[in-house]
Amino acid sequence: MSFFEVTHLSLNLGEFHLKEVAFRLEKGDYLTIIGPTGSGKTLLLESIIGFWKPDAGKIFLDNREITDELPEKRNIGIVYQDYALLPHFTVFENIAYGLKKKTRTGITEKVHEISATLHIDHLLNRKPETMSGGEQQRTALARALIVEPKLLLMDEPLSALDPQTRKNIRSLLRQAISERNMTVIHITHDLDDVWSLANKVAIFQNGDLIQFDSQDEVLNRPRSQFVADFIGASLFKGRVVSNDSELTKIDLGGIQLYSVDEAPVGSHVNISIRPENILISKDISGCISARNVVQTLVKDIIRDGITCCVQLDASGIILDALITNNASDDLNLQPNDTVYAIIKGSNVRIVSAG
Amino acid sequence: MYKINWFKSVFIFLSYVITAMLVLAIGSLFLVPEFKDVLNNLKGEEMRFSLQLSLITGFISTLLVIVFALPIGYALSRFQFIGKGFVKTMIDLPIAFPELVLGLCLLLLFGKTFVGSICRSMGLDFVFTREGVVMAQFFTAMPYAARIIKSTFDYIDPRLEFVSRSLGYSALETFLNVSIRLAGNGILAATVISFARCIGTFGTVLILAGGTYMETEVLPITLYLNISYGNMGMALTSGIVLVIVSFIAIYIFEKTEARL
Secondary structure, X not given: OOOEEEEEEEEEOOOOEEEEEEEEEOOOOEEEEEOOOOOOHHHHHHHHHOXXXXXXXXXXXXXXXXXXXXXXXXXXXXXXXXXXXXXXXXXXXXXXXXXXXXXXXXXXXXXXXXXHHOOOHHHOOOOXXXXXXXXXXXXXXXXXXXXXXXXXXXXXXXXXXXXXXXXXXXXXXXXXXXXXXXXXXXXXXOHHHHHHHOOEEEEEEXXXXXXXXXXXXXXXXXXXXXXXXXXXXXXXXXXXEEEOOOOEEEEOOOOEEEEOOOOOOOOXXXXXXXXXXXXXXXXXXXXXXXXXXXXXXXXXXXXXXXXXXXXXXXXXXXXXXXXXXXXXXXXXXXXXXXXXXXXXXXXXXXXXXX | OOOOOHHHHHHHHHHHHHHHHHHHHHHHHHHOOOHHHHHHHHHOHHHHHHHHHHHHHHHHXXXXXXXXXXXXXXXXXXXXXXXXXXXXXXXXXXXXXXXXHHHHHHHHHHHHOHHHHHHHHOOOOOOOOHHHHHHHHHXXXXXXXXXXXHHHHHHOOHHHHHHHHHOOOOHHHHHHHHHHHHOHHHHHHHHHHHHHHHHHOOHHHHHHOOOOOOOOOOHHHHHHHHHHHOOHXXXXXXXXXXXXXXXXXXXXXXXXXXXX
16 A cells, blocks of 8 residues: 555535545655646645545545544644744744644754754744745744644645745755655646656646646656646647657658657557757758757747747647747747757657557 | 815715714713712612622623634534524524514513423523523623624634644644634624623513512613603613713724724
């Protein structure tokens, strides 16, 4: 049995619902859950912690079924987006609150230790309302971590913070979690959380768990258009036209691409290409190791921060390439320019073959 | 040129008119009697009895009201249960009920039904007794307290309680450590309003406990009995005491409401 397991969990609260959700985590796994608002993510967390009784299904933690256990008996911690700090307590009292229930000794030392780790040791006498969002979130995190829960649940813990604070707290979070080898389920809308914290990813849509895989699998092999759109990958339908010992050739209608993944000749496949894996060049005079070099037309250039998304039209098939603004400027890219899209065979991933 | 905002002006004018009328009405209660007559009346045996009984029954009733209103207000705010809508309507109903009708209903309940028989067999008789004063005050004030406390819990984020539970505290411990602590101002407001309602209850007390001279005579009954006898001095003194109690209650309520 896995360290944490949810089997066929269903719950209907009218507006929000979960349908037959099932997944497993091992000790130390960091799962991020992504999906649109209202897709049942928070409901899943609150079912796991025991605030909602599922209509069907079971929950197991550390070789014990906890489906019907009271929340206070489960040893599961929770951190909310808006911190949920007890306003009538100081920072010290908030952090010590859970610990006081477990032990009567060493409370002060432990509070000081964890608050030093999270850089809030100078705030212990303050009331939550007098602190910034980042400070409050670190307090909430300290309060959850200090009792060493078997499972830590986090509901968008970084989304109310400014980008720099989010980056800092993400780094502290990664350090604190890995030091304790803690198992975590973390709801987020920020893909940076997914790529920098998680080793497993779950995607929810309308109460359904539509993909649960390792971070690498989700990143490179989204199983549906919905997932591909959500994680920013491009998904194409194609047919395998040849398959030699090393490369599979896939016809996408207008263009043909090589992939290192295998699939039977004649089968219809979905292939996924991540935008950051497409290189752009105006000139291909030399020999190139990449197996796919496709002539395209620049359709549009959409700048976003330090990067830009270049939409390339390859005989009617639109490829999105993510490059830096510097690269775009060096290439002097303009709409309607003819450029080459260069993609390694290992970056053309066959998602499904049928 | 400055343009008059008629919409705003009319609304504020109406507020001033009604406030002025209330100030005049209440002020006349203080201006009509002589101050020394009021003092003499306060020292009288009947007034001392009435004031003492009002305070004692008011405190007991208020305590009972809060003891019941806390769990009722919390249940209505937090839990889903069968018949919740009906329970809420019934608890609120006495707010809209004429006090005399509520008193009549309680008189029938404790006088003519098995509930009254059971209570009497346990030594509790609520009909035309001082215990009846407490019961009448309790049912009159209860809906107000339950409403205020429910609204207070509605404003407290239930996730604060979720977090407390997740940190190992039971539902009762969480209720005591988190919910009640955060609802402090609301509970104080409910207590003050309940006390004012208890002290001022007339119709329900009159029907259930009877308006017996120096027996079940609380301040509103003193006012009523003395008006009936034509003793305006005593009636006005009771009125002044009731107004002062109400004023203090509303003042505390306004102060605590601002902090809710």
